[in-house]
Amino acid sequence: MYLGIFLVLFLLLVLYLLVAPIVIYLDTTANTYYLKLTHFFKISLESDKVAVLKIRMQLFFFKFYFYPLRLKSSNKNKKTKKSTGLRQKRRAGLKKGYKILKTFKVKKLLVNIDTGDCILNAKLYPVFAVLNYNFGSFNINFAGKNQMVLRIQNRPFNIIKTFINN
Template sequence: MILTVVILLVVLLALGLLFVPIQIFIDTDTGKYYAGLGGLAKASFESDEKELLRVRLKVLFYEHCFYPLTKPSKPTKSKKTKPKRRIKFRQMVRLLKSFEVKRFALDMDTGDYVVNAKMYPIFVFLNQYVASFHINFENHNRLVVDIRNRPYRILKTFINH
């Protein structure tokens, strides 16, 4: 009886993890860059005084910061090489199509008035039909991207085809 309850809980937990949203968020105006797994885990990319990039990793109640651009102090041991598994181009396209772009906003200034004026009609067209595109003449650049997916949709791209 207890074994079936434990197995049932493990299966329900695994099924629940398949439907947890994966979010990738980039905002160049506020400096927020992170990838998250629906409240369970979050990796934030931040600037730091000591290094160029610091990654703050939060998993449930555990928080850890590390610097990915520094070399490890321990010498790495040689590992056995495994044959590389290539991902087909069609599979990669299906994987990219499984992601949803919830928000995309681009506010751009090239610094050249003539180029800005030439890009203005293109940005008006894109703003009307694709996403939020704006051209400005105030030397202000901004990009906001919010991309989401779920693990079951990623698995579905590899299993179905």
């Protein structure tokens, strides 16, 4: 009885994890950069005074911090093997990577730039007007402000489906 209930709850959790959206969010003005699986975990990049960069990983209510730019002790005597057929592996990896990138959907795109050159800004104005009509929110300003907001969303099911279909 309890095993059946536990099994059903476990299967519902796995099903939810397959269809729950993965969100990648970048905002340059607020310095907010994160990858989030709704209600389960969040990995964000934060600035640090000492280590320059720290990665904050939040899993439910637990928080972990990693410092990727700290020096690690390593053995210099380790030998690396060169693999044969490296080009073929790279091509296959690039094709899979491209197919995985195609599964991501851009939910929000805001680009607001000033190049510092008023003539170049004026030349980019019609290009951004055409892009604004078709894709996202592209703006040219003459005030020296630069901003980019990008919100990308995907589902783990779509990523797994691309691996299976290849």
